Amino acid sequence: xxxxxxxxxVAIESDARWRMLLDRHxxxxxxxxxxxxxxxxxxxxxxxxxxxxxxxxxxxxxxxLAEARGYRPCLRCNPNGRSIAEAAAEIVAKACxxxxxxxxxxxxAALAAAAGWSxxxxxxxxxxxTGLTPRAYGAAQRAKRVRAELTGxxxxxxxxIYGAGFGSSSxxxxxxxxxxxxxxxxxxxxxxxxxxxxxxxxxxxxxxxVARSEKGVxxxxxxxxxxxxxxxxxxxxxxxxxxxxxxxxxQLVARVIGFVEAPRIGLDLPLDVxxxxxxxxxxxxxxxxxxxKTVSYSEIARAVGESGAARKVARxxxxxxxxxxxxxxxxxxxxxxxAGYRWGVERKRALIEKEQRT
Numbered sequence: 001x002x003x004x005x006x007x008x009x010v011a012i013e014s015d016a017r018w019r020m021l022l023d024r025h026x027x028x029x030x031x032x033x034x035x036x037x038x039x040x041x042x043x044x045x046x047x048x049x050x051x052x053x054x055x056x057x058x059x060x061x062x063x064x065l066a067e068a069r070g071y072r073p074c075l076r077c078n079p080n081g082r083s084i085a086e087a088a089a090e091i092v093a094k095a096c097x098x099x100x101x102x103x104x105x106x107x108x109a110a111l112a113a114a115a116g117w118s119x120x121x122x123x124x125x126x127x128x129x130t131g132l133t134p135r136a137y138g139a140a141q142r143a144k145r146v147r148a149e150l151t152g153x154x155x156x157x158x159x160x161i162y163g164a165g166f167g168s169s170s171x172x173x174x175x176x177x178x179x180x181x182x183x184x185x186x187x188x189x190x191x192x193x194x195x196x197x198x199x200x201x202x203x204x205x206x207x208x209x210v211a212r213s214e215k216g217v218x219x220x221x222x223x224x225x226x227x228x229x230x231x232x233x234x235x236x237x238x239x240x241x242x243x244x245x246x247x248x249x250x251q252l253v254a255r256v257i258g259f260v261e262a263p264r265i266g267l268d269l270p271l272d273v274x275x276x277x278x279x280x281x282x283x284x285x286x287x288x289x290x291x292x293k294t295v296s297y298s299e300i301a302r303a304v305g306e307s308g309a310a311r312k313v314a315r316x317x318x319x320x321x322x323x324x325x326x327x328x329x330x331x332x333x334x335x336x337x338x339a340g341y342r343w344g345v346e347r348k349r350a351l352i353e354k355e356q357r358t
Contacts, residue, residue, distance in 0.1 A: 017059050020045045033060050033079050035071040042066035047077035086302055091115050092129040093305030096137065100277060105138025129305060131284045140277050194240045197249050198233060200226045203257045205347050209233065210253045216270035220256060220323040222343035260324060263291045263355040269325050275316070282316035289330045292355045296334045318342060324351070
């Protein structure tokens with residue numbers, strides 16, 4: 001029986017893979033597995049089982065190498081195949097597509113039966129993956145169709161509401177502020193009568209604009225030219241009433257700038273995000289990436305149950321208009337190289353380096 005020396009322990013604990021193991025880093029699953037000598041089992045770094053004693057750990061670059069040394073795969077995290085969480089995410093993604101393609105939201109019992117789960121288990125799993133209940137997800141799909149209808153030139157507000165699957169206009173108007181951030185008529189007219197407060201400041205990355213609707217922060221933009229940032233906001237909401245910030249709003253801007261300068265302080269803001277259901281799932285997953293970590297587009301795709309949709313994830317990242325609060329800068333290519341960034345690749349590099357440094 002080998003005895004672990006202090007030097008051996010220091011070597012394990014200073015290994016970056018040990019830190020990933022302790023952090024339950026899901027993105028490391030493609031890079032290595034760890035085995036526990038006392039149990040004869042090997043696991044993914046993100047395995048939810050209790051962390052082992054460092055003296056009993058061996059690292060392997062692949063499941064094949066671990067099995068060649070006689071280790072068995074963990075039944076809990078399934079390191080040589082899909083994890084339980086990944087399999088559940090794919091089932092939920094299939095249910096999402098069923099909801100998206102249906103004219104009216106399918107009943108919970110029907111969705112659960114198609115998934116092979118009980119209604120209670122399906123409801124819990126669906127909300128864990130998407131952040132929404134199946135009913136709320138269906139409402140989000142109808143809201144997406146309303147936005148698309150209202151953007152067209154010929155559709156009236158009433159026909160857009162019924163065309164999107166709402167049974168009555170009164171039900172939609174009750175929740176229109178949550179769905180659109182403003183009344184349907186104001187949305188159709190490019191934000192007419194809507195108030196959007198904004199302010200421009202300076203941070204280490206250049207000019208920064210923060211804008212907020214009644215619902216929450218609807219834009220955080222970075223650039224070299226402050227006026228160009230304001231012009232971009234005007235183009236997005238051509239008929240909205242843009243109001244320069246007061247002192248209270250400037251405190252919000254100061255919080256955002258403070259986060260850019262010192263990422264570890266965190267940034268928890270009410271957001272007014274308006275995208276497709278898939279985009280919103282991706283943006284929610286981005287907010288789960290810890291400060292100082294990066295993940296690949298394919299890892300985010302798996303996290304939202306669309307394992308082959310790395311390019312679709314990249315497009316969702318590109319559609320994000322809320323810098324730093326929705327941290328699409330933490331998503332990189334599979335080889336670790338930086339891909340595009342709405343506000344410039346160099347700013348993306350600077351944000352990553354600052355977060356990893358701090």
